Amino acid sequence: MWHSYEAGKKKGWFKPKEECPDDSYCVTDLNIKWENGSANALLGPSGCGKTTLLNVISGLLKPTRGKVLFDGKDVTALSPEERHIAQVFQFPVTYESMDVFQNLSFPLKNDGWAAAKIDARVKEIIALLDMGEIAHRSMAKLTPADKQKVSLGRGLVRPNTAAVLLDEPLTVIDPKQQWDLRRRLRQVQRQLKLTMIYVTHDQHEALTFADNITVMSLGQISQTGTPEELHSNPANPFIGFFIGSPGMNLLDCALRGDELDFGGFTIPAAQNIKVKVAGCGGSCKLGIRPESVEVAFTPKKDWPEFTLLTVENMGAYKVLTLESGSRRIKSRIPENAAVTEGAKLWVRFPEEQVKIFKDDVRIDG
Amino acid sequence: MKNKAWLFLIPTLVLVAINAFIPMMTVVNYSFFNLYSGSTPEFVGLQNYYDLFRDPFFHSALWRQLVFSIAVLVVQIPLGIAIAACMPKKGIGVTISLVLLGFPLLIPHNVVGIIWRLFTQDNIGIVPTVLAWFGYTYNVAMSPVDAPLTIFVCDVWHWTPLIALLSFAGMQAIPDAFYQAAKIDGASTWKTFRYVTLPKMRNVLTIGILLRFMDSFKIYDEPMTITGGGPGSSTTFLNIFVARKAESYDLGYAGAVSIVYLLIVMVVSYLFFQVLSRVGKGGADK
Numbered sequence: 001m002w003h004s005y006e007a008g009k010k011k012g013w014f015k016p017k018e019e020c021p022d023d024s025y026c027v028t029d030l031n032i033k034w035e036n037g038s039a040n041a042l043l044g045p046s047g048c049g050k051t052t053l054l055n056v057i058s059g060l061l062k063p064t065r066g067k068v069l070f071d072g073k074d075v076t077a078l079s080p081e082e083r084h085i086a087q088v089f090q091f092p093v094t095y096e097s098m099d100v101f102q103n104l105s106f107p108l109k110n111d112g113w114a115a116a117k118i119d120a121r122v123k124e125i126i127a128l129l130d131m132g133e134i135a136h137r138s139m140a141k142l143t144p145a146d147k148q149k150v151s152l153g154r155g156l157v158r159p160n161t162a163a164v165l166l167d168e169p170l171t172v173i174d175p176k177q178q179w180d181l182r183r184r185l186r187q188v189q190r191q192l193k194l195t196m197i198y199v200t201h202d203q204h205e206a207l208t209f210a211d212n213i214t215v216m217s218l219g220q221i222s223q224t225g226t227p228e229e230l231h232s233n234p235a236n237p238f239i240g241f242f243i244g245s246p247g248m249n250l251l252d253c254a255l256r257g258d259e260l261d262f263g264g265f266t267i268p269a270a271q272n273i274k275v276k277v278a279g280c281g282g283s284c285k286l287g288i289r290p291e292s293v294e295v296a297f298t299p300k301k302d303w304p305e306f307t308l309l310t311v312e313n314m315g316a317y318k319v320l321t322l323e324s325g326s327r328r329i330k331s332r333i334p335e336n337a338a339v340t341e342g343a344k345l346w347v348r349f350p351e352e353q354v355k356i357f358k359d360d361v362r363i364d365g
Numbered sequence: 366m367k368n369k370a371w372l373f374l375i376p377t378l379v380l381v382a383i384n385a386f387i388p389m390m391t392v393v394n395y396s397f398f399n400l401y402s403g404s405t406p407e408f409v410g411l412q413n414y415y416d417l418f419r420d421p422f423f424h425s426a427l428w429r430q431l432v433f434s435i436a437v438l439v440v441q442i443p444l445g446i447a448i449a450a451c452m453p454k455k456g457i458g459v460t461i462s463l464v465l466l467g468f469p470l471l472i473p474h475n476v477v478g479i480i481w482r483l484f485t486q487d488n489i490g491i492v493p494t495v496l497a498w499f500g501y502t503y504n505v506a507m508s509p510v511d512a513p514l515t516i517f518v519c520d521v522w523h524w525t526p527l528i529a530l531l532s533f534a535g536m537q538a539i540p541d542a543f544y545q546a547a548k549i550d551g552a553s554t555w556k557t558f559r560y561v562t563l564p565k566m567r568n569v570l571t572i573g574i575l576l577r578f579m580d581s582f583k584i585y586d587e588p589m590t591i592t593g594g595g596p597g598s599s600t601t602f603l604n605i606f607v608a609r610k611a612e613s614y615d616l617g618y619a620g621a622v623s624i625v626y627l628l629i630v631m632v633v634s635y636l637f638f639q640v641l642s643r644v645g646k647g648g649a650d651k
Binding site: 093107 | 540542543545546548549550551552553556560561563564565
C-alpha cells in the first residue's frame with residue numbers, strides 16, 4: 001500500500017482571507033507527493049508558507065483552489081479527524097485538566113471506544129513513548145519535552161492514523177532534550193512505519209530527521225530530495241545557500257576569453273564550464289561550497305590571491321572569510337590548520353565542484 | 366540597617382495605616398463599648414458580640430445576604446461566559462459589543478439605583494406597565510418578593526458585563542492550536558469548551574468570582590436608592606443593616622456588626638480563592 005498527497009496545480013493555490021488582504025497568496029502553484037511510511041521534512045525560512053501548507057494537508061485550512069489527495073482519493077473537503085491525521089504543534093498542546101493517561105485516551109473516548117480497549121491501547125502508547133513513570137501525573141507537573149511527547153502520543157493513539165504532521169515541534173524544548181526527542185521521533189517513525197511530515201526552519205533538524213526533504217521558499221517548492229541530493233546538487237542558488245553551514249559561495253561572473261572574470265579576480269575557465277557559460281550569454285552565477293574551495297598558503301600559478309579577513313573556529317573545522325577586491329568568499333578548512341587574520345592566501349575552485357546558475361536556475365549537471 | 370528596601374515602603378505603610386488600619390482599629394475598639402453619641406462610653410467587653418449573635422434581625426440580614434450573593438454568582442458567571450462565547454471574535458462587532466458591555470460598568474452604583482427606581486416606579490415605570498400587560502401586578506414598594514427580585518435583576522444587568530468582559534479577554538488569550546488539536550481529536554463543541562476553554566479561563570474566572578462575591582456581599586447603593594431596604598426588611602442586606610445600626614447612634618453595636626461583617630467577607634473570599642485555585646490543578650495527584 002502506498003499513498004500520496006498531491007496538492008493543486010493551478011496558480012494561486014492557497015489564500016487565507018484575513019492574512020493576505022491584497023492579491024498575494026501564501027502558498028502558490030505546487031504539486032507534491034509524500035509516500036506512505038516515509039520520514040519527510042518541509043524546510044524553509046520563516047514565513048515561506050510551511051505551516052499554511054501543513055494546515056491544508058491536515059484539513060485545518062481549506063485551500064482556495066487545488067486538491068489534497070490521499071491514496072488517490074480527494075480528501076479536500078474532509079475534516080482533520082476524517083483524514084485520520086495527527087498534528088503536533090510548535091508549543092505543547094495538552095488538556096491541562098487531565099493527566100497523561102486521560103490526555104492519551106481523549107481521542108479514543110471521542111471515537112466511542114470501550115473503556116477496556118482504550119486502556120489497553122493507551123498503555124501501548126505509554127510504553128512506546130516510555131512514559132510509564134509519568135502516566136498519572138498532571139500536565140502542570142510535566143516538562144515541555146514530556147508535554148510534547150503527550151501531544152505526539154495523542155496523535156499516535158488512534159491505530160488508523162494516516163500521517164503525523166509536526167510543526168516545528170522542538171522549538172520550545174531545551175537543546176539536550178531536543179536531541180533525545182528527535183531520536184525518539186525517528187525511532188517511532190521507523191517502528192510504526194508512519195508517514196511523518198516534519199516542518200522546520202532548521203536545516204540541521206530536517207537533515208537529521210528526514211529521508212526526503214522538501215525545501216520551500218516564498219510559497220513555492222524550491223527542491224525535493226534526499227539530504228545528500230540537496231547538499232551536492234542544489235537546483236537553485238537558494239538551496240545552495242540555505243543548505244550547508246556555511247552556505248554555498250555564490251559569485252556573479254562573466255566569461256572573458258579563456259577566463260572567468262569575477263570583477264575582482266579571475267580564474268581560468270575549464271572547457272566544459274566555458275561552453276555552458278557561453279551558452280547562456282556569457283554571464284552567470286557560480287556556486288561553490290566552502291568545503292570545496294581549495295586554499296594554498298604560497299602563491300600558485302592561476303590561483304587568485306585573497307586576503308584573510310576573519311577566522312571562525314567552529315571546533316571541528318575553521319571557517320575563513322576571504323576577500324579580493326570587493327568580493328568575499330568563505331572557505332572551510334580543517335581545525336588544525338594554522339592561519340592568521342590579514343595573511344595572503346591563494347585559492348582554487350575545483351571545476352568538478354563548481355555549480356553554475358543562470359537566473360536562479362541550475363544550468364550545469 | 367541591612368535591608369534598605371523597607372525605607373522606601375515607609376510612605377506607603379504610613380498611608381495604609383492612616384487610611385485603613387487606624388480607622389479599623391478604632392472600630393474594633395468601639396465594638397467593646399456601649400457607645401451612644403453624646404454619652405460617656407462604657408466598657409462592656411464582648412456584650413455587643415453576644416447581642417449580635419442572638420439578634421434575629423442580624424440572622425435574617427446575613428441569610429438574605431448569602432442567598433443574594435450566591436444567586437448572583439450562580440446567574441452572572443454562566444451568563445457572562447455565555448455572552449463572551451457568543452460575542453463576535455474579530456472585526457467591528459468586537460468594538461461594538463465591548464462598548465455596549467462596558468456601558469453599564471461606567472455608571473455609578475447610586476445612579477444605577479436611581480435608573481432602576483424610575484424603571485420600577487409605580488404608575489410611571491416601564492416595568493410595572495409591561496408586567497401589567499401580562500396580568501402581573503408589580504409593586505416594588507409593597508411586595509417583599511418583587512423588591513429583592515428587582516435588586517437582583519438590577520445587579521445582573523449592572524455586573525454581568527464585567528464577567529463577560531473578563532471571560533472574553535480570557536478566551537481571546539487561548540492560542541488557536543488548542544482548538545485545532547481538539548478538532549483533530551474529534552472533540553464535540555461541548556467537550557472543547559469543557560476541556561480547552563474552561564480550564565484555560567480558570568485564573569480569569571477566579572478573579573471574576575472573587576470580585577463578584579465581595580462586591581455583591583457589600584451591596585448598598587442599589588437597595589438604598591430603589592427600596593431603602595424595604596418593604597419591611599425584605600431588602601435589608603448586611604451593609605444596610607450595619608448602616609441602620611450606625612444611624613440609630615448605637616455605635617458600639619454597629620462597630621461589632623462591622624467587624625463580624627468584615628471577617629465574614631475575608632473568610633469566605635479566602636475559602637473561594639483556595640478552592641478555585643485548586644480546581645483542575647492537582648486533580649491527578651490523588
